Amino acid sequence: MEKQKYYINLNPISMDDISPTKIGDGQLIEYEIEATETEKKDLANLLHEVQKHDLELSNLFSFEHFDQSKTDIDQEEYQKGMDDVYEALYRLGTPETKRIIEEIHLRNREH
Template identity: 70%
Template sequence: MEKQLFYVNLNPISMDTINPTRVDDGQLIEYEIEATPAEKKALEDLLHEVQSHDLELGNLFTFRHFDDSKIDDDRNEYQRGLNDVYEELYRLGTAETKEKIREIHMINDDQ
């Protein structure tokens, strides 16, 4: 399969949307990737999973937020998911994307 260019942003509201064109918004950080349809779908699924978990963390209508160990577990799980997203963005990313990710120290350069 031939790879195509796509643009990914990690805005919590539209995190699981991968666009074939850039969004014209100077406030938005977009990551340019090259992906096959299967790779795009896998990344969309990962983004959706992380975004869904982020929404769970924001649920203030439960008593889970009083349990510090649960909160720490939830935050750690969300961070692991976000780390997986950055690793996948780095793997699929263009040279510019890889540089952006290295600049924010979201990838282990020893890999």
């Protein structure tokens, strides 16, 4: 399958948008990737799951009290999801994207 260029930003509001055109907003980091349609769909699913998990506020509070243990679990799951996102961006990324991820140390060194 032929690879196409796409741009991803990790803004929580639009995290799961994978665009064929660069936004060019100087305040957003846009990660440029080259992916097949299947790779793009897999990444979109991953981004959607991470974004959905980030917005699950019901895990943070109960009607009776703040539940720190649920918050900790939620935070760990979200971080694991973000680690997976950065690994995918690195794997599919252009040389510039790989350089950016390496420079800001967003790659999980265990992989």
